[in-house]
Each structure stands twice: as C-alpha cells, then as structure tokens.
Amino acid sequence: MINSSSGLDTIAKLLLKENNYLITSHMNPDGDSVGSALALWIALNSLGKKAVLTTIDPVPFKYRFLPHWEEVKEWQEVETGDYGLIIVLDSSDLRRIEPLMDLAKIQRVINIDHHVTNEKFGQYNYIDAGAGSVGEIIYELLKQMKLAITKEIAMCLYTAINTDTGSFRYANTSSRTHRIAADLVESGVNPAEMTRHIYENATREGTLLIKEALSTLEFDCGNQIAHITVTLEMMKCTGAREEDTEGLVNYTRNIQGVEIGILFKEICEGKIRVGFRSHRVDVSQLAEIYGGGGHPRAAGCQVEKTLPEARQEVLNSARKFLEECKNPVNG
Numbered sequence: 001m002i003n004s005s006s007g008l009d010t011i012a013k014l015l016l017k018e019n020n021y022l023i024t025s026h027m028n029p030d031g032d033s034v035g036s037a038l039a040l041w042i043a044l045n046s047l048g049k050k051a052v053l054t055t056i057d058p059v060p061f062k063y064r065f066l067p068h069w070e071e072v073k074e075w076q077e078v079e080t081g082d083y084g085l086i087i088v089l090d091s092s093d094l095r096r097i098e099p100l101m102d103l104a105k106i107q108r109v110i111n112i113d114h115h116v117t118n119e120k121f122g123q124y125n126y127i128d129a130g131a132g133s134v135g136e137i138i139y140e141l142l143k144q145m146k147l148a149i150t151k152e153i154a155m156c157l158y159t160a161i162n163t164d165t166g167s168f169r170y171a172n173t174s175s176r177t178h179r180i181a182a183d184l185v186e187s188g189v190n191p192a193e194m195t196r197h198i199y200e201n202a203t204r205e206g207t208l209l210i211k212e213a214l215s216t217l218e219f220d221c222g223n224q225i226a227h228i229t230v231t232l233e234m235m236k237c238t239g240a241r242e243e244d245t246e247g248l249v250n251y252t253r254n255i256q257g258v259e260i261g262i263l264f265k266e267i268c269e270g271k272i273r274v275g276f277r278s279h280r281v282d283v284s285q286l287a288e289i290y291g292g293g294g295h296p297r298a299a300g301c302q303v304e305k306t307l308p309e310a311r312q313e314v315l316n317s318a319r320k321f322l323e324e325c326k327n328p329v330n331g
C-alpha cells in the first residue's frame with residue numbers, strides 16, 4: 001500500500017472504523033492547516049473517537065476565535081505513544097511536520113493534501129491538486145462519512161477555504177470552492193464576521209512590520225521580479241510575531257508587470273525562508289531547486305546561506321527560470 005493513492009471513500013471507511021487518531025498539519029500553521037485540522041477533530045470527536053490534535057507550532061492569534069482552538073497542542077505536548085492512525089494535512093512532505101517525523105515514519109499515516117509537489121509519504125494518500133484548500137477536501141470527506149456540517153465545523157472549513165484562496169481571489173478558486181462556501185454559509189457561517197476576525201484585526205506591531213518590509217522593496221529583471229526582505233532586526237524592533245509575516249509576499253506579486261514576487265525572511269543567522277508568488281509561471285518548480293515545494297502560484301523553500309548570499313543566489317535562479325519559461329527548451 002505504500003506510496004499508492006487511495007479514494008476518499010477508502011479514507012472515510014477507515015476513519016469510521018478506527019478509534020485512536022493523531023491529527024497534524026504543517027508547522028507555521030496557516031488558515032487552511034488550522035481550519036481543516038480543527039474541522040476534522042470536531043467531526044471525529046462528535047463520533048466519540050479519541051483524537052489528539054496538533055499544528056506543531058502555536059495557533060496564530062487571528063485564528064483563536066475558532067471553536068475548540070484551545071484543544072490544539074504544540075508538538076512538545078504530543079505523547080509519542082501508539083496511534084491507530086496519524087492524519088497529516090496540508091503537508092507536501094514529512095519535513096513539514098519535522099518534529100513528528102520519526103513518529104510518523106513508524107505508524108500508519110493518512111496523507112491528505114492539495115500540493116502538486118506532494119511526496120505521497122503515507123500508507124494512504126489522497127492528493128487533490130485541483131482543490132483550492134485542504135478545507136474543500138475535508139468538506140467532501142465529511143460528506144462521504146455522512147456527517148452533518150455543524151456551524152462549528154462550517155466556521156473552521158470556511159476559514160480554511162477563504163484563507164487559502166486569498167478570499168476567493170486566486171487561480172485555485174473554482175465553482176466547487178464557491179459551492180462548498182455557499183453550503184457553509186447555509187450551515188450558519190457569517191462571512192463578514194469571519195473576515196473581520198481574519199483580515200480586519202491587525203496589530204500595531206504587525207502593521208509596523210509591513211512598513212519596514214515595504215521599505216526594502218526592490219525590482220529585478222526589467223521589473224518582472226519584485227522582492228522584499230524581513231530581517232531578524234526588523235522582527236525585534238517592531239515586536240512583530242512570526243504570523244505577522246503571513247501574506248507579506250503578496251505585496252510583491254500584486255504590482256503591475258511583476259511575474260515573480262519573492263519574500264526573503266531571515267529565520268536565524270544563516271537560514272533564510274524564501275516565499276514565491278506568481279501569476280503565470282509555476283514557482284513550485286523554482287522552490288524545488290532548493291528542496292522546497294508548494295503550489296504553481298505560491299511556493300516556498302529554505303536556503304542555508306547568509307541573507308545577501310541567499311538573495312543573490314535565488315534571484316539568479318529566478319531570472320534564469322523566467323527566461324526559460326519564456327523560451328522553453330524542447331528536448
């Protein structure tokens with residue numbers, strides 16, 4: 001069964017049969033990973049099943065209005081005992097759940113994801129790169145399990161779907177996305193209230209970080225590449241939190257004429273996280289050069305270099321990549 005693909009019906013049957021679960025999603029959780037993991041936890045819990053939930057790192061403050069967010073554990077709190085099944089969500093490879101990687105390697109894993117670069121590391125893999133978010137998949141999974149979409153579940157799934165599609169703006173937004181969202185609204189979700197929590201709740205520190213980051217904006221490759229940088233120093237002097245960097249990279253892509261937008265984020269001395277956004281070119285291929293991955297229009301990787309070195313090297317690759325996209329070499 002290793003590395004094979006499973007149908008949603010197989011996974012639904014399995015979830016209804018087993019009793020003891022560990023649900024996890026990638027570190028530095030975003031709205032999709034928190035929302036879909038919580039929705040699944042609420043559903044399994046309502047069936048009386050034992051389920052432990054972790055998003056590895058803490059739940060970002062802006063998602064702390066979601067029902068039962070307090071149930072989410074950090075990875076240090078997770079017992080390394082025996083779980084019937086480990087469910088890994090929204091993670092293209094096991095490095096995305098690094099602290100639990102060893103645990104996941106020795107137990108049965110269900111891998112549910114929508115990243116085109118997914119490595120199918122589970123015994124059961126359900127990868128739907130056409131889904132705008134894992135939230136859409138979890139919605140379909142719960143329907144397959146014949147479970148009611150309660151208001152609590154709907155709030156979590158709506159958050160997952162709304163955030164991963166950039167509020168229904170990105171290329172991954174489909175008629176299916178809107179149909180599911182409409183059903184969630186009918187289940188009791190108030191869209192204005194949800195988006196107020198997620199988008200209209202900025203902190204002073206986070207806004208000061210936007211100001212600092214935008215002051216580093218530079219253009220490259222005839223204005224087709226735009227990039228910004230967040231240094232450790234900026235994080236320190238603004239008092240911004242890690243989660244305040246989410247979405248910063250979008251400023252670069254939103255500029256007229258820009259094909260690739262890049263954010264360089266210094267995680268620690270000598271380790272740089274790079275985020276890519278695009279309109280047309282597949283930046284997941286660019287991220288893969290550095291062992292990263294993601295979606296065609298949103299991807300990322302880590303480079304173990306100093307900030308100036310990482311910037312120079314990645315910009316070189318981006319320039320070359322853009323050139324190749326324009327003049328494809330046909331073997």
Ligand SMILES: [Mn+2]
Pocket residue numbers: 032033090114132133134164
């Ligand atoms: Mn996602």
